Amino acid sequence: MKLGEGVEAAIHCAATLASVDGNSTMPGAALAESFGLSPSYLLKHLNMLTASGILESVPGPAGGYRLARAAERITLLDIVLAIEGREPAFRCGEIRRNGPVKIDASAYVKPCGINAAMLKAERAYRAALAEVKLSDIVADYAAEGDPRSFAASCAFVERHQRRQKPSSTNQA
Template structure:
């Protein structure tokens, strides 16, 4: 199975956004710059993440993206499904029922064994992704990364994050 480059970009962006302070945001263009990606290409994936509820898109001149929920509640499966869609990677076309050796439909009452095996593998893959939390990925990076890489990434986030004005609650107005 081959996932699109957008999945890698989406996971890296979500991990970067996990380091943004509080309600601050980060512009998509800054994340595109950080990973050497085309802004228009990355924005497509950031918008998919926002539409799926992984990210929140904040409009306006001080806007950008931030996590829609805590990193502990975002899994790699959430991100993969947002970018790649919910359909299984393997889709059986029942080609065994075509061609010159095909038989009457009654010969194919049992499910295709290949399809069953592929769907079993898909379930295992999705289960593993559902167990991998964004917060765990970020924590592993913080403890295992070269300190220079970690410091450079933190400095990039600090430099590019956009603080958001906190709206007073109705009782404070």
């Protein structure tokens, strides 16, 4: 029962990316600098978020990352599952079958009650995470957080975000 450190980094990065303009991007190196993390390692987590469809990546000198959809449609559960994997934490190994007395498989058609209880608890965990949207995190930070810290974050984002083809043909 231990979450990797990447989860915290991923959520912070996603919250930061929620503050960038429409289709602008922010390089991974800037995000790493923003939190004092290793750029090379953060790339791995950002890549996982991209693979899960939470972020979009743009290559090239003016490239970077941006949210793949609105912050209101991204929950903490999405990010946690993207980093930690979608399979449940408790995996029933069916050790009840491994005893010395071998019984026919028909005796185990019913799912293990222990497994059911553990999965039920995990559903509660995931439900609680699914209720928190990324926009809630940002709004809470803007409202409850210290104004100095919030202003510094906004300035950092403004300084490092890169606009994607401001007057190009592909503009919707």
